[in-house]
Amino acid sequence: MPQHTQFVEQVIWQKEDAHAKLKDMDLEAGKLIRAAIAAIGQANNVTRNFATNAWGTFAYHYGLAELRNQFVGPHWRIDRSEGIESIVNDAKMLKVTFQNVDIAMGKDDPKPRSPKGAGAERACEGNLDLFPDYPVYVPVVAEKHELWSLMVDDSGNIELSRPVVLKGTFVCGERVFIADADDWMDVDRTPSYDAGGDAADDFEVEVSRKLSK
Amino acid sequence: MFNPNRLSLARKRRRLTGKGLSELCGLTPVTISRLEKGLNEPELESLERMACALRYPIDFFYGDDIEDIPAEAVSFRSLKKMSAKEREAAIAAGGLGLLVSDWVGERFNLPEVDFPVLDLSDPEAAAVAARQYWGLGEKPIGNMIKLLESKGVRVFSLAEQTKHVDAYSFWRDDVPFAFLNNFKTPEHSIFDCCHELGHLLLHRHQGPKHHRGAEYEANKFSSAFLMPRNDVIAHMPRFVTVDDIIKKKSRWRVSAMALAYRLRDVDVISDWQYRSICIELNRRDYRKSEPVGVEREASVIWKKVLSQLWLERITKEDLASDIGIPFDELENLLFGITQEEVLHSYSGSRRGLRLVS
Numbered sequence: 001m002p003q004h005t006q007f008v009e010q011v012i013w014q015k016e017d018a019h020a021k022l023k024d025m026d027l028e029a030g031k032l033i034r035a036a037i038a039a040i041g042q043a044n045n046v047t048r049n050f051a052t053n054a055w056g057t058f059a060y061h062y063g064l065a066e067l068r069n070q071f072v073g074p075h076w077r078i079d080r081s082e083g084i085e086s087i088v089n090d091a092k093m094l095k096v097t098f099q100n101v102d103i104a105m106g107k108d109d110p111k112p113r114s115p116k117g118a119g120a121e122r123a124c125e126g127n128l129d130l131f132p133d134y135p136v137y138v139p140v141v142a143e144k145h146e147l148w149s150l151m152v153d154d155s156g157n158i159e160l161s162r163p164v165v166l167k168g169t170f171v172c173g174e175r176v177f178i179a180d181a182d183d184w185m186d187v188d189r190t191p192s193y194d195a196g197g198d199a200a201d202d203f204e205v206e207v208s209r210k211l212s213k
Numbered sequence: 214m215f216n217p218n219r220l221s222l223a224r225k226r227r228r229l230t231g232k233g234l235s236e237l238c239g240l241t242p243v244t245i246s247r248l249e250k251g252l253n254e255p256e257l258e259s260l261e262r263m264a265c266a267l268r269y270p271i272d273f274f275y276g277d278d279i280e281d282i283p284a285e286a287v288s289f290r291s292l293k294k295m296s297a298k299e300r301e302a303a304i305a306a307g308g309l310g311l312l313v314s315d316w317v318g319e320r321f322n323l324p325e326v327d328f329p330v331l332d333l334s335d336p337e338a339a340a341v342a343a344r345q346y347w348g349l350g351e352k353p354i355g356n357m358i359k360l361l362e363s364k365g366v367r368v369f370s371l372a373e374q375t376k377h378v379d380a381y382s383f384w385r386d387d388v389p390f391a392f393l394n395n396f397k398t399p400e401h402s403i404f405d406c407c408h409e410l411g412h413l414l415l416h417r418h419q420g421p422k423h424h425r426g427a428e429y430e431a432n433k434f435s436s437a438f439l440m441p442r443n444d445v446i447a448h449m450p451r452f453v454t455v456d457d458i459i460k461k462k463s464r465w466r467v468s469a470m471a472l473a474y475r476l477r478d479v480d481v482i483s484d485w486q487y488r489s490i491c492i493e494l495n496r497r498d499y500r501k502s503e504p505v506g507v508e509r510e511a512s513v514i515w516k517k518v519l520s521q522l523w524l525e526r527i528t529k530e531d532l533a534s535d536i537g538i539p540f541d542e543l544e545n546l547l548f549g550i551t552q553e554e555v556l557h558s559y560s561g562s563r564r565g566l567r568l569v570s
Contacts, residue, residue: 041452042486201355203363207517208322 039063
């Protein structure tokens with residue numbers, strides 16, 4: 001058994017090139033971003049009274065739902081096979097899941113926020129062509145869809161990547177960079193009012209003594 | 214000549230029933246009732262006892278009729294929770310406000326009324342139209358009372374010490390009046406002020422009795438006027454948390470709850486988020502108070518009037534006496550603005566002026 005996985009050189013699609021790649025996959029960056037918006041927007045409502053895993057849970061549920069809201073139609077359908085919730089494009093043999101990760105758009109491959117099991121490993125079998133020497137511990141099923149994950153971190157960085165599961169975590173053979181947090185969370189969260197700012201308060205209130213009294 | 218109308222008003226202001234007043238001044242309830250109906254003239258001694266019990270100057274009871282503000286013309290938002298005494302006292306304060314306004318109006322030039330004529334039933338559209346008419350664009354309003362006063366509204370405060378009275382407004386001879394309860398948080402008062410502007414603009418010609426949706430419309434107007442849609446969208450993060458609301462509410466000087474409501478209105482947050490945010494704000498005590506609040510607004514007109522009177526060596530006590538109302542009632546109506554405070558702001562611009570006790 002090899003100690004180190006030998007894989008084909010990682011392919012990274014930078015943001016400026018992502019459009020063409022996504023178009024080829026019947027996907028759109030804007031719609032993927034909207035799924036991330038829904039995920040983080042809902043997850044940000046979590047307060048300290050929620051369970052510790054609430055952030056990821058909310059992000060996952062709303063991110064996945066919005067992913068389906070955005071894409072399910074002529075090209076994409078809902079898929080729940082083998083316990084993996086996703087959207088599937090049968091014509092292109094593609095499957096896209098939603099995944100919370102530690103850091104997206106980074107130098108290193110994004111890591112899932114929770115360890116991946118055999119189900120995820122099976123789901124990634126369609127990606128094994130990226131890794132010729134990859135050790136396989138679960139039965140391989142023929143005709144697998146290529147699995148891609150919309151990977152979103154809690155800062156708002158987004159990428160669409162094609163992982164395999166190795167020792168409970170991801171190794172990505174191909175990564176499409178969608179957006180940095182700064183690209184779309186472009187509003188500062190500091191108080192924006194100051195007394196000398198842009199408020200309207202220069203109203204003239206003229207009061208004068210009448211001459212007759 | 215004794216004026217029964219004024220006795221009735223003074224009694225209502227002190228939140229007394231006829232029986233309550235009779236117990237305080239040692240007259241029978243029947244006597245009080247007959248006096249208020251104008252069936253009897255009071256003996257001087259009886260009048261003195263009533264005046265003492267009511268803490269009103271005797272001269273007050275000899276003035277002309279005080280204009281009645283029809284209860285139907287006044288819209289109270291918490292009407293169901295209000296007692297009759299609270300309602301009557303708040304309305305009676307309006308009568309005293311008119312006395313003060315008339316006194317000041319005879320002696321001072323005040324801003325002319327400059328209101329748009331709106332033929333719009335949609336509160337959001339009306340808010341946009343009013344902003345356009347006054348050239349406010351999408352800017353937050355830095356001082357709501359100042360804006361209203363600059364457009365000709367006579368604004369008085371109500372010190373009703375009850376949260377059941379919000380505010381009310383009415384038109385009298387083409388001059389708009391607004392009475393605001395200072396017992397609420399500054400944010401709530403600002404919202405009330407704008408709510409009354411909504412009534413004055415939207416419901417001016419609907420007669421004294423507002424239709425059932427009037428309160429809802431005035432609230433919508435206030436929300437849209439204070440928090441213009443585009444400004445809200447531009448200044449809020451796309452993912453709004455409770456902390457964001459607390460940080461940003463000071464821009465529009467509204468309560469956290471009011472901002473959350475507006476965010477749902479303009480689709481920045483979903484119904485689900487709105488519910489979650491309300492629950493969390495409630496947990497943090499933002500439903501009943503505003504822990505990080507803004508400064509309370511006060512009238513600019515009354516400050517200027519008091520300032521001028523001070524220069525003429527006329528104190529607030531003199532003013533109350535000249536109008537013939539108790540000093541505390543005048544204080545309540547004029548936002549508790551003190552002439553010392555006026556003098557302080559004045560001494561900054563005029564050298565050599567000092568407070569002489």
